[in-house]
Amino acid sequence: MTLGIVGESAVADWIRDAAETETDVAHASASAVVAADPESVVAVGESALLALGREGLDAPVLPVDAGPGYGGVSLDASESGPTGDDSDSTDTPTSTDDSTPTKAERERLSSALDALLAREFDTDSRTLLAVTVDGERVGPALADVMLITAEPARISEYAVRSRGERVARFRADGVVVSTPTGSLGYGRNAGGPLLEPGSGVVGVVPVAPFAVNVDHWVLSADRPVTLTVERDEGEVSLLLDDRTVRRVSPHTAVEVVEDGSLDVVRVTESRPFFER
The missing domain is CATH 3.40.50 (Rossmann fold)
Incomplete structure (x- = not known):
């Protein structure tokens, strides 16, 4: 062994x-x-x-x-x-x-x-996300995928689509898609929900939205969730977990979909998932 x-x-x-x-x-x-x-x-x-x-x-x-x-x-x-x-x-x-x-x-x-x-020990299966930009795979993510305006005090306009339908369009500093694993991280800090592992969903949350009445959404992860930059008022970067991977231009599709999993060990000493 x-x-x-x-x-x-x-x-x-x-x-x-x-x-x-x-x-x-x-x-x-x-x-x-x-x-x-x-x-x-x-x-x-x-x-x-x-x-x-x-x-x-x-x-x-x-x-x-x-x-x-x-x-x-x-x-x-x-x-x-x-x-x-x-x-x-x-x-x-x-x-x-x-x-x-x-x-x-x-x-x-x-x-x-x-x-x-x-x-x-037991194991928990944690969702991995496959991320593509304009059809090109740029990597997996275990916790979250984020589009964020890189320049301080500059916002951009983003759109979210799921199953071919537009979910929302909003102006904000960015938008984050969180797996259940990552829902206690950036997503939670931006006001999103905590998602139970194995639920087959992702949370989509605007980051510092310009309007005060912008929602957040829980969407199925088995089909692509598509993010686009509708209007670029500053450089927009794509982050996968803890890495900045590239800049994203306006009207370029960023697709996020469930693709495999990581088995996390659970023992007596393991921290409960919902403990913060």
Whole structure:
């Protein structure tokens, strides 16, 4: 068995050292880990998990400290460890990316790692989105797809279409399409709904709309949701998850549709989805 680990931090190093006593470990970039064909993967941090989604990982992945919406093991000090008590007279209450895990965090990580290596876990299937621009595939997204006006204090006009019908047209700084996984991120910050994983839908939310009565929408993900820039008053950029991928010109179709999934490991220590 090979366990993959993606992420660069003291927490990732601790997980690698702990796992090496039990199994073969590939601790590397997302692309290198996927190439190693691991049986399971630990992703430390949100960026590591998003990178694995881009690489088309087939193995189940345990997120660690990835934030709300992703599940996995949280190292938030406000949450208790496996024993229900995070107190420790010799450790600080929380760790950072550059510090070793505290005693309570080590206990939580160790318990989750044991379950992962023993294959004693469930999985949640998280939607991946395929994104095309004018018919050309530009990449997948696990959390969200966003068109955003790059210049400060400049707005543009956007249109949203679903199943061949226009859903809305509005002036705003941008528009975001969120999967259920990403609905606790940009979509929520823009006033959108929280979407349950496995519901087969995406949330579409204007970002800082010019009008005060602009709605947000829950649309089916099994057919393309099409975004267009109707009027460009500043450069409009396309973001997929945590990456800016290109500029989008007016009247160019950006299509977003469900295309595969990523299996996220759920263990006793995993953060509940709706916990914020």
